[in-house]
Amino acid sequence: MKLSLPKFSILLALLIITACAYDEDDNLNNTPNGEFMEIITTDSDLFKNLQDIASNDVRPDKSIACIDFIYPLTLFVFDNSNELLSSHLIIDDDQFSSFLEDLDLSLSISISFPITSTLSTGEEFIINTKEELKAAIDECLNEELVFECNQLIQSCIWKVGYSYNYSNDYLGGIFQESNGFTTLNVNDVLMSGSWSPFIIENELHINIGLNDTSEIGTFFNFDWKVEYLDENSFLLKNGDRELVLNQRCDPEFADCGNFVFEVCETEIGSGISEFILDDYTFCIFDTLELDEAFDINYYETQEEALNSTNAIISSDVFINSENNQSIFVRIDDDENDMQYVMVITLSSIDC
Template sequence: MKNLRYISIILLLAIFNSCEDEPLGKADPSKVIQVNSELYNLIEKAAGNDFENELTCIDFNYAFTLVIYDENMDIFGYQVINSDSEFSEFLGTLEEGKSISLSYPITSILDNGQPYVINNNDELKEAIDKCLEEDTITTCNNILTQPTCIWKIRHINGPNTEYGSSYFEVSYYGNAGLYFQEEAFGGTWVTYFIEDELHLNIFLTGNQEISDDWNFDWKVVSFNEAQMEITNGTDTYQLVKDCYEPCRKFLYEECEIEPGSQRAIFDLESYFDCFFPFTGIPDPSMVTWSYYETFEDMLAGTNPIVNLMYENSINPQIIYIRFDDINTGNPLVYVPIILKAISC
């Protein structure tokens, strides 16, 4: 399967049919694109620029002229197209029963620099379908990985109701974290298509019950810029965007010290502004805080991390930040964060 991440399409004027026994200017119905056909709607999607229809990996080179045919496959007129907005408006207003024509072959360039030739309507539809899948995945991932936002879980259906008000965080590199009942669990998050359906593969580690509940190939029922609904056939959840300025994060990534080492240096204090909002404490001047490698040390207040330019010992690694009342020294709350060394 060819990877059509970006296709530049040149549309040429198609006026004459090649068959000698047909009237001059009469179109072959198998070679035109009828209004509201599946291919017509895909081309309309490629020309559109709103969130629901935007398709950025195919670009039309303007200006070009389209031939318009009537119900009898006779030439009805011509239309010069100068921009995406003109093309989108034209496609949206063309009457039922009309058709348009494109000239083949259409020459395109794959993202690896190799030429790719589209010879007919079927191949054009296949190219746009593949491009649409990749564009949908890219759009979905870009929405999920906004640096100032995490995703609040809302339970819709199924037995596992306890995850309501928990959070997912997803990074640009496909790392994921689940924040559940004041614990954090790291893993991965991969989106892909199966038979024209967008799927989400979640894999979390650190707790068998968490793994049993979340490690599935989830079907993405719907998504937009503010929410995503997923189901595994047993449970259905809505993930709702929750943004906080300047940030709210519990998953932190740094480049490996050496390639393949799985080790990185994490400047723990530099993350403060992003993990402090999880405490619910209104003012950081009210507390002191310290970092711990284990939950047990954090509860006991023993063996705090001294070097806050911290090198992880496992990958990913969860550490705990304990917050104590600045006046009494009594513990108030703790926050777990996930440290992940990545290849850069």
């Protein structure tokens, strides 16, 4: 049975699902048999979708909010020979989520069909099989991901973050919704364009289209495949290209710039200033979304950073030797035995 749903209507309100639970009083002599029931294996996409429905995860790709079960409902558990092991009365999402999480991977489950689904419009349709249930969930999930992706840029700004695998010159650039247009601000150069999420073969994509023919537009104007790093971060991929976007809803996001740190000159025209490198540690950790347990040290040369020698005492005053001097920052993740080296710029300004 193919479901026909009004476009986006499934996102405007909750889809209510009522399950017909197995009633032992009506079937005293009828033990459920896996050969005749709709078995859902733990390695199936449908099983994962059921976990997402029961989940309260804040990440849109880890939960399904547009479908909800009306409890109680009954689940049956079968062994790998499709023999019934147990039945369970589920009363809420928390119990459902815990049950699915703790289920042995060698076992399977079944939900009593048919399932009657009611839209917010009052329209009803009946789901008779697990294939129809999966189709309804897939359609709901795809619409929800597109909707969420569109809403995210309208509610907060997205800041171009640091990627360890692909370098770009636009770190700190800000995507924002403004008067119905998507804008990108890079070093006070403002461009407008579009931010268009869509689904291809159940994968979320964002098409970025800036009205810009410069190197900036050439870098960003692609169809990007979207992966969630966490609830506040996207990883966008196009071939070998990689772009990290971090959501910023706090008012202090602008305090962290493009890793160019400016301090007034000690003497006008000298190009020399006094810097305290510790002052920039928070910005680096915040922009790179680093764990506070990581170690960070500053070096004057890349070689020193790679060899971890002659670290600058970051709490002391550091006097740059030239304007716009590069400082190499080494970040150590001891738990995973990984090291990263990045560059910041110390800029002396006339003020």
